[in-house]
Amino acid sequence: xxxxxxxxxxxxxxxxxxxxxxxxxxxxxxxxxxxxxxxxxxxxxxxxxxxxxxxxxxxxxxxxxxxxxxxxxxxxxxxxxxxxxxxxxxxxxxxxxxxxxxxxxxxxxxxxxxxxxxxxxxxxxxxxxxxxxxxxxxxxxxxxxxxxxxxxxxxxxxxxxxxxxxxxxxxxxxxxxxxxxxxxxxxxxxxxxxxxxxxxxxxxxxxxxxxxxxxxxxxxxxxxxxxxxxxxxxxxxxxxxxxxxxxxxxxxxxxxxxxxxxxxxxxxxxxxxxxxxxxxxxxxxxxxxxxxxxxxxxxxxxxxxxxxxxxxxx
Numbered sequence: 001x002x003x004x005x006x007x008x009x010x011x012x013x014x015x016x017x018x019x020x021x022x023x024x025x026x027x028x029x030x031x032x033x034x035x036x037x038x039x040x041x042x043x044x045x046x047x048x049x050x051x052x053x054x055x056x057x058x059x060x061x062x063x064x065x066x067x068x069x070x071x072x073x074x075x076x077x078x079x080x081x082x083x084x085x086x087x088x089x090x091x092x093x094x095x096x097x098x099x100x101x102x103x104x105x106x107x108x109x110x111x112x113x114x115x116x117x118x119x120x121x122x123x124x125x126x127x128x129x130x131x132x133x134x135x136x137x138x139x140x141x142x143x144x145x146x147x148x149x150x151x152x153x154x155x156x157x158x159x160x161x162x163x164x165x166x167x168x169x170x171x172x173x174x175x176x177x178x179x180x181x182x183x184x185x186x187x188x189x190x191x192x193x194x195x196x197x198x199x200x201x202x203x204x205x206x207x208x209x210x211x212x213x214x215x216x217x218x219x220x221x222x223x224x225x226x227x228x229x230x231x232x233x234x235x236x237x238x239x240x241x242x243x244x245x246x247x248x249x250x251x252x253x254x255x256x257x258x259x260x261x262x263x264x265x266x267x268x269x270x271x272x273x274x275x276x277x278x279x280x281x282x283x284x285x286x287x288x289x290x291x292x293x294x295x296x297x298x299x300x301x302x303x304x305x306x307x308x309x310x311x312x313x314x
Contacts, residue, residue, distance in 0.1 A: 009168035011093050012187075016084045016177045017272060028085040031276075034284040035078045041287030042071040048300040055300055058136040059125065059240075062118045063290060063297075065145050066247075069114065070283040073107040076100060077178040077279045084177065094168075097179035102160040104178065108278075109206055110152030112255070115248050116210040117144050119217040122244060126237050127224045155206060162195055176272055178279070183271075211252050218245070243293040247286055254278040 017027060049055050049064035077100070083089040092100070124132050159181055166188040176183040181199055185192040221241060228234045254277050291297050 009094060009172045011091050011172065012097050012179065012184075013173045014080070014084060014090045014092055014177055014179070015173055015175055016081065016090055017276070024085045028082055031078060031085070031280050032082060034280050035074060035082070037288070038070065038074045038078075038280075038284035041284065041291070042067040044301060044304065045287050045290065045297065046071065048297070048304050052300040052303065055296060058121050058141050059118070060296070061141050062114060062121060062145065065148075066111065066114050066118070067287060069107050069111055070286055072103070073111070074279060074283040076103045076107065077275075081177040081280075092179065097174075097184075098160055098164045101163060101179045101181065101184070102156050104156075104180070105159055106152050106156035108152075108255075109155040110149050111251060112206060112210045113148035113151050114145070115244070115251060116213050117148055118244055119214040119248070120144075122241050123217040123220055125240070126221050151206075155202065158202070159199070162198065166190060166192065166195070176275070178275075180271075180275070207252065207255055211248075214248055239293065243290045246289050246293075247282075250282050250285070251278065254282070 018024065045067040046064050049060050049067070055064075080089075080092065080100070121136060124135055128135070163181055163184055166185070167190055168184075168187055169189040171187050174180075174183045174187065181195070185195050185199075188195075218241070221237070225234050225237045228237065254274050291301060
């Protein structure tokens with residue numbers, strides 16, 4: 001699979017996380033547990049947001065979108081990674097690789113815009129409560145969510161088209177456990193400076209722009225909370241933002257570390273480790289973060305899974 005003729009690559013080999021046999025079984029069990037948590041947790045939140053009428057408000061509408069996204073986000077990469085750890089099945093077709101790259105970046109960039117929309121929702125709810133329901137009517141929420149998904153799709157499609165047009169003619173071993181832009185650019189047998197610049201510029205713009213908007217929202221929220229005279233009101237306002245702020249910190253911390261650095265061999269090795277956080281761990285933690293910090297979500301999940309009389313004192 002080493003030396004290949006010009007444009008003859010029909011499949012790639014994902015090198016995975018490690019080749020140490022002793023670690024593969026341990027990592028398989030660990031990541032499988034996280035994936036099950038992610039699968040069950042996100043699916044549960046989507047279910048309660050749809051079925052529980054008390055959660056039919058803008059904040060939970062966006063939370064449902066986020067959980068729906070995370071449900072497929074982890075499923076895009078983790079099953080193939082688990083197969084590689086358990087059965088050494090590390091081969092992926094060229095078209096499968098491009099599809100995985102597209103879906104992964106589509107969902108990842110959509111999450112950035114959704115987190116921005118959620119911060120805007122919290123800003124309106126805390127700082128402009130009297131106009132909140134008028135500004136965040138059902139139609140406005142649907143339009144805002146649609147724009148988030150559309151931006152993510154266009155962003156991902158741009159990178160997918162440019163990457164798929166590159167000639168891969170020498171090596172087909174991807175230094176990663178899924179198909180990502182930077183490892184694939186290292187395999188192309190042509191000048192990829194334009195692609196690398198686009199990754200840094202476009203990804204940097206999307207990440208920084210959305211992060212700045214979130215930061216501005218929290219500056220206004222923080223300023224408003226400090227002016228509240230009641231400690232109970234301040235605590236309630238802070239509690240509604242804590243879960244979202246935690247998720248934002250996890251998402252942007254790993255995104256900045258991964259996609260705003262040059263694609264050197266050392267950075268690619270570090271990216272594999274960092275990618276575990278936002279592909280395996282974060283999607284599993286998000287439902288837990290929101291469920292543990294939100295009373296309404298806890299009550300809705302209790303109604304979904306347990307009988308009220310058994311957990312009345314929960």
